[in-house]
Structure formats: C-alpha cells, structure tokens
Amino acid sequence: MSAYKFKLLIVDDDVATVRIMSDMLSDYGERRFALSGEMGLLLARQSTPDLILLDASMPGMTGFDFCEILKADAELAKIPVIFVTSHDAPALEIDAFRLGASDYVTKPLNATQLRARVETQLRKRLKILTQSERFRSGSYLPPTLGALPDNILIVESDAGRLSSLQDLLHDLGRCTSAATGAQGLERALHSLPTVILVSATLPDTTGLELCAALRKEPRIEGVPILLLANGVAGDAARYEQALLLGLADSVLKYAQPTVLKARVRNAMAAVHADQKRIGAMREYWLAVEKAARRVERKNDEGNIPE
Incomplete structure (x- = not known):
C-alpha cells in the first residue's frame, strides 16, 4: 500500500484465530497480539497502533467493554477498531457502531474479506498522514465538505x-x-x-x-x-x-x-470527525507559518531571536 509501516493490534483470546489473522495480514507491517482486553489496552497505550482488530466475546473484559474504554480515552479514541467476531447478530453490530467501531466482520474469515476491510481503514490512515504533509508544505486545499447541511x-x-x-x-x-x-x-x-x-x-x-x-x-x-x-x-x-x-x-x-x-x-x-481534524490541522500549520514569518521579520530588522 505504501512505504509507511503500519502497526496493527489483534485482540482475541483464541490463539488459533490470532495466528490466522496474522498470516492473512502479513503484508501490512508490524502486528502485535493480546489474548485479553486488559492486555490489549496496555499494548495500545504503550505504542499507539494504526488499527485494532477486536474479538467481541472474551472472558473478563469483552470486546464491547474494550471499545468503550478505548473511545473514552482521549489519547486512543481516534484509533479505528474492526470487530472480528462469530456473532452475526444485527443488534450486536449496531452496538459496535454505537460504541465507535469502524467496521464489523463475522467469522469464519476469508483472506480477501479481512484484507479488504483492513485496507479500507489503513487507506484512511494513510490519507491523514498525506494530508498533514501537504498542509505542512502549503500545497493542500481541502474540499468544502461539511459547509452544507448533511x-x-x-x-x-x-x-x-x-x-x-x-x-x-x-x-x-x-x-x-x-x-x-x-x-x-x-x-x-x-x-x-x-x-x-x-x-x-x-x-x-x-x-x-x-x-x-x-x-x-x-x-x-x-x-x-x-x-x-x-x-x-x-x-x-x-x-x-x-x-x-x-x-x-x-x-x-x-x-x-x-x-x-x-x-x-x-x-x-x-x-x-474528518472535517474537524482537517480544521485543526489547518489552524496548526497556519500558526506555524505565522510564527515563521514573525521570525523572518525580526531577522530582517536585525534582531536575532533567542
């Protein structure tokens, strides 16, 4: 997909499922694993992943508990979560989206299905990184989405x-x-x-x-x-x-x-959320540009900034 090395976190209490998903996603960079929700949160806080694949049913902290805690944490809330579960119940899928999940995939898995869902989320992540770089270089003018009512x-x-x-x-x-x-x-x-x-x-x-x-x-x-x-x-x-x-x-x-x-x-x-992020990104780089201009003016006036 790109030269950027993505970081995936797979949270599932079934070792066999973890191995299968890891093999299916071997082309997508670094893959870390947690066999419980508690361990998954610990790993996410140690090193922020680009994407989390999450089982719904786990002993102790369930996937739904995990997602609720994750989305309530300001440092982790923006991490996309794909539920990967054997429960093909519409009510559970709706609950997953209500908690902030980005996708919901049911088992048994096939490689094309899982890779397609992962690719979709990583493509969005890559877009964010690209937009940030284009803002930094002053070459990005975002579309006017959000200017009109839904x-x-x-x-x-x-x-x-x-x-x-x-x-x-x-x-x-x-x-x-x-x-x-x-x-x-x-x-x-x-x-x-x-x-x-x-x-x-x-x-x-x-x-x-x-x-x-x-x-x-x-x-x-x-x-x-x-x-x-x-x-x-x-x-x-x-x-x-x-x-x-x-x-x-x-x-x-x-x-x-x-x-x-x-x-x-x-x-x-x-x-x-994307429009809010783009707005914040725009304001950040405008502030950086203003600060750089102030430094240039001081230099032109003969004042060397500390």
Whole structure:
C-alpha cells in the first residue's frame, strides 16, 4: 500500500484465530497480539497502533467493554477498531457502531474479506498522514465538505427500494436521489453530499463502475461511498474486491435495514470527525507559518531571536 509501516493490534483470546489473522495480514507491517482486553489496552497505550482488530466475546473484559474504554480515552479514541467476531447478530453490530467501531466482520474469515476491510481503514490512515504533509508544505486545499447541511445521495433505480431507504434515513439528513449512474455522478458533483449510497445494479452502468467514476472526482474527495449489495452470494467476492481497490468504503445489505442505517450514521460521523481534524490541522500549520514569518521579520530588522 505504501512505504509507511503500519502497526496493527489483534485482540482475541483464541490463539488459533490470532495466528490466522496474522498470516492473512502479513503484508501490512508490524502486528502485535493480546489474548485479553486488559492486555490489549496496555499494548495500545504503550505504542499507539494504526488499527485494532477486536474479538467481541472474551472472558473478563469483552470486546464491547474494550471499545468503550478505548473511545473514552482521549489519547486512543481516534484509533479505528474492526470487530472480528462469530456473532452475526444485527443488534450486536449496531452496538459496535454505537460504541465507535469502524467496521464489523463475522467469522469464519476469508483472506480477501479481512484484507479488504483492513485496507479500507489503513487507506484512511494513510490519507491523514498525506494530508498533514501537504498542509505542512502549503500545497493542500481541502474540499468544502461539511459547509452544507448533511445530505445523503441515494443512487437507486428501484422505486420501492428508494422509498424504503428514504423512509429509513430521513432523520439523518436531507435525502436526494438519482435513478441512473449519470444522474448520480452529476448530482454528487452539484450537491456535495455527506455520503453516497450506490445500488449495485443501475440501468446505464454497474454500481462498481459508478463507484470508480466517483472516486476520480477531486471535488468529492473524502465523501464515503457505500455500495448497496443485492445479497447474491456469488457477488460477495466482487464487493470485497471493490473495498480492496478503494472503490467503496463499505458494502451494505438491503435485507438488514437497522444495520444499514447504523453504517450510514457511522459514515456521516466519520465525515464530521474528518472535517474537524482537517480544521485543526489547518489552524496548526497556519500558526506555524505565522510564527515563521514573525521570525523572518525580526531577522530582517536585525534582531536575532533567542
């Protein structure tokens, strides 16, 4: 992915699962392991990881306890957490997102699935590092996301599904829609949505092709793109590949409306946090630039700063 050496922390009480995940993620830099939540927090505080993979069910401190404590710690709260668990219950997945998890993956694992979810989170981490460097060099002008009220763009040609999605998501923000890929791309560029939902099947293109086209547009850089899956088993590999390639940030299932809403809410919260971070980063480098100019003026006046 990059020359940057990521640090992953795997927290799971099952040694075999830890070894399997470590092997699957061997290309992603340093991997540390904890067989309990207590040890995981200790390791996270000793050396901040870029990503934590967390089991939900552990004796003593559960994964949910771990995540709640982590997100309450100002020094650790920004670390993304992926729950990796055998519990495929919508209520637990919703709880994970409520506590601040970035993703939720169910066992049994396959390498493509796990790598795709990890790649998505590490790509975001790398983006933060890149933005910081571009701010430092004075070459970065961020997009204007967050300047407008929350707006959810739904690209869906099925009228029934569109109506259901609008009813489900209306309290999260204003919902706009498009029935084709061409309309979706045009409206995304015009309205600067907070998040975009893309149906896998569209009359003029595929959802994956539209995701790829959206990703090429600098104007909507940073807008989460959520692919709406049809639930066909044979498509799972293609959807995971879309995550692996960075075409989509998440894959949602129509059949799980409560989980879908939780993931959309989570994506919007991530946008708000990103805008806050970008604002703080901008202010920091502006302050550094002002301080440097003051030093230059003093030097020009013949005063050597201490």
